[in-house]
Every structure is written in C-alpha cells, then in structure tokens.
Amino acid sequence: MIRSCSILLFACLSLLFGEDVDSIWTARFVVTMDGQRRVVENGAVAVRGERIVAVGPRADIAAHYQPKQRLDRGDAILMPGLIDTHTHAPMSLFRGIADDRRLQDWLENYIFPAEAKNVDREFVRWGTRLACLEMALSGTTTYTDMYYFEDAIAEDTKKAGLRGVLGETVIGFPAPDYKTPQATLAGTEKYIQRFKGDPLIVPAVAPHSIYTLSGEYLKASRALADRYGVPLLIHLSETRKENQDSLTKHKMTPTALLESLGVLNGRTLGAHGVWLEG
Numbered sequence: 001m002i003r004s005c006s007i008l009l010f011a012c013l014s015l016l017f018g019e020d021v022d023s024i025w026t027a028r029f030v031v032t033m034d035g036q037r038r039v040v041e042n043g044a045v046a047v048r049g050e051r052i053v054a055v056g057p058r059a060d061i062a063a064h065y066q067p068k069q070r071l072d073r074g075d076a077i078l079m080p081g082l083i084d085t086h087t088h089a090p091m092s093l094f095r096g097i098a099d100d101r102r103l104q105d106w107l108e109n110y111i112f113p114a115e116a117k118n119v120d121r122e123f124v125r126w127g128t129r130l131a132c133l134e135m136a137l138s139g140t141t142t143y144t145d146m147y148y149f150e151d152a153i154a155e156d157t158k159k160a161g162l163r164g165v166l167g168e169t170v171i172g173f174p175a176p177d178y179k180t181p182q183a184t185l186a187g188t189e190k191y192i193q194r195f196k197g198d199p200l201i202v203p204a205v206a207p208h209s210i211y212t213l214s215g216e217y218l219k220a221s222r223a224l225a226d227r228y229g230v231p232l233l234i235h236l237s238e239t240r241k242e243n244q245d246s247l248t249k250h251k252m253t254p255t256a257l258l259e260s261l262g263v264l265n266g267r268t269l270g271a272h273g274v275w276l277e278g
Contacts, residue, residue, distance in 0.1 A: 018066035019053075021046045025071045026058050027078035045078060050199070081141025086233075086271040088147045089157075090119070090127030092134065103239050115148075119176040124149040125156055132160035144269060146206035146233045148177040151191045154201045165269075166195075167206025167233040170221050172213045181217040185224055192228045202230065207263075209235040210254050211242060215261050222263045232263070236270035243275050253277045 023046075030043030032055055044061035046053040054061060091111075098110035124147065135143060142163040145153060150168040157164040168188040170181055178184040188205055195203040207213050207221040225232040237243055237254045246254045255276055258264050270276075 018062075018064055021048045021053055021065045021067050023047045023069045023071065024061055024065060024067040025073070025078055026061075027073050027076040029077045030055060031077060031079035033080050043078065079139075082139045084135065084140050084143040085269065087131065087143050087145045089131035089143070089145050089153055090124040090147055090149075092131040093118075093123065093127040102241075104241065115176060116174075119148060121149050121152050121177075124152050128153045128156040129160070132157060132162055135162065136160065144204075144233065146204075146208075146271075148175055150188075150203075150206075151194065154191075154195055154198075154203070158198075158200050161200075163200045163202075165202040165204055165231060165233075167204035167231070169206045169208055170213060170217060171208040172217065181213065181220075185217070185220055189224060189228075192224075192230055196228060196230070203228075204231040204233050206233040209238075209242075210246060210257055215257075218258070218263050219261050222261075222266060226266050229267075231267040231269060233269045233271065234258070234263070236273045237275040237277070238272040240275055243277065 024044055025047070026042075026044040028042065030040040030045060032038045032040065034055075040055065040057060042058045043056065044058040045055050046061050046065040046067070054065065094111065094114060097114060098106050101110065135141075140162075142165075144165040144167070146167040146169050147153060148169055150166050154164065154166050157166065168184065168191055169175065170184045170188065172181060174180070175184065178187055185205075192203040192205075195201045205221045205225040207218050210218065213221075222232060236258070243253055246252060246257055250257050252260065255264075255270075
C-alpha cells in the first residue's frame with residue numbers, strides 16, 4: 001500500500017513540476033533527423049544521462065520536464081553531430097607535408113618515411129588530441145579512423161567525448177607499432193577484445209589496401225573482423241593507377257579482386273573510392 005501511494009505521489013509531482021532531467025537545450029531550430037525529417041522551430045531537447053528523453057517545441061518540453069541545468073541558444077541550430085567517415089587522426093601533425101603530389105609519390109617518398117621516423121605512441125596521442133579538438137569545434141562528433149597505435153587513439157577519443165569507429169592498420173611492411181602483418185593481427189585482436197561493446201568506441205580491422213598487403217592478409221583481416229563482428233576498413237580504388245596496376249597484375253579491378261577474396265563479404269567501408277569499378 002505504501003509503495004502504491006509513493007508511485008501515485010511521484011506521478012502527481014511529475015505532472016505538477018515536470019519530470020526530472022539533467023538538462024534542456026533550446027535553439028532557434030532543432031533538426032531532428034527523425035523519420036519525418038522534422039525541423040522544430042523554437043525547439044528544445046531534454047537529456048537524461050547519455051540519452052535524449054524528448055525533442056519538441058520549447059514550450060512543450062518546458063511544461064513536461066524539469067532540468068538541473070539549461071542551455072539556451074535562441075539564434076542557434078541544434079542538430080545531430082556530423083560524421084567523418086574516413087580519417088587518419090594523428091596525421092593532423094603532418095598537415096602540409098608534400099602537398100600537390102600524386103598519391104604514390106606522396107606515400108612512398110614523403111609520408112611513409114616521415115611515419116617511420118616520427119610516429120610513436122606519444123605522436124599518435126597528441127595528433128589525436130588535436131584532431132578531436134578540431135572535429136568537435138566543427139560539429140563532428142563521430143569519426144572513422146585507420147592508423148597505428150589505435151588503442152591510444154581510442155583512449156584519447158573517449159577522453160574527448162567523441163565516438164569513433166577506429167581501425168588498426170594492417171600493412172605489409174614494418175609499421176610504427178607492429179613489424180609484421182602477423183603481429184599486427186594478433187595485436188588487433190587484443191585491441192578488439194578490449195574495446196568490444198564500448199559505448200563510444202567501435203573497434204575495427206583496417207587492412208591498408210590491395211597494393212600494400214597480400215591476399216593472404218587481406219583474407220586474414222576479413223576473418224578477424226568476422227570473428228568479432230566488427231567492421232573492416234580499407235582504401236579502395238583511390239587512383240587510376242591502382243586500377244590499372246590491379247588489372248595488369250590480377251586481371252581484375254581492385255573491387256573485383258576483393259570480392260574474389262571474400263573481403264567484401266561482411267561489414268566493409270571502402271575509403272577514397274573515386275575509381276570504383278566492378
């Protein structure tokens with residue numbers, strides 16, 4: 001009987017004073033991105049913990065919810081965060097190196113040597129911190145990444161409060177964190193086990209490309225991703241040269257090659273695919 005009276009009293013108080021939430025944010029326009037793609041003028045969002053409780057007209061939200069804090073931005077647009085689907089976050093520290101070069105020239109003669117000389121765990125941490133700051137300032141709240149020391153990238157992404165689909169790079173030559181593809185795959189498995197189920201981080205496997213990795217390790221990357229139900233990230237058909245080289249060597253386009261190897265049979269994100277062909 002006492003419990004029933006307590007529930008009734010709580011319900012009455014909620015009707016009188018509004019349901020408690022952590023915060024209410026208001027803006028000139030609220031872009032919902034719901035099924036109807038509603039844009040609410042003079043709108044508000046009620047938040048409790050990590051969840052959005054309600055979205056609607058400012059007056060309706062104020063009538064039903066009592067916030068601990070309020071953020072009012074009468075001239076702003078409130079919308080879901082932007083998503084960047086391909087980054088190498090720590091490379092923010094390499095910004096401006098060898099601009100206006102063809103991809104293979106840029107990679108082989110500038111970036112790969114620069115990474116071999118400079119990239120370690122601390123480089124990755126500071127580059128990630130800079131990238132996360134810049135993304136947050138631009139309204140980007142979720143990003144997809146492939147680089148080295150991806151566990152460190154995950155740690156600092158969480159500290160920044162961003163979400164990330166973060167792939168450990170598997171590549172066919174000694175990398176800053178692992179010296180062989182076998183070691184990389186073993187390290188990637190431990191990384192996936194650590195972050196699987198994390199509320200902010202989706203760990204992923206990121207074989208670099210068909211031109212830096214053999215078919216054996218492309219297939220092994222797919223198998224590892226499938227074993228844990230995580231995405232696979234890969235550079236795919238970035239340039240005409242990549243397509244032509246693949247046709248010469250394999251008699252197939254890069255896309256067809258990956259399909260023949262079974263690499264595309266699962267959750268896959270192909271980056272820079274400006275020369276895609278079947």
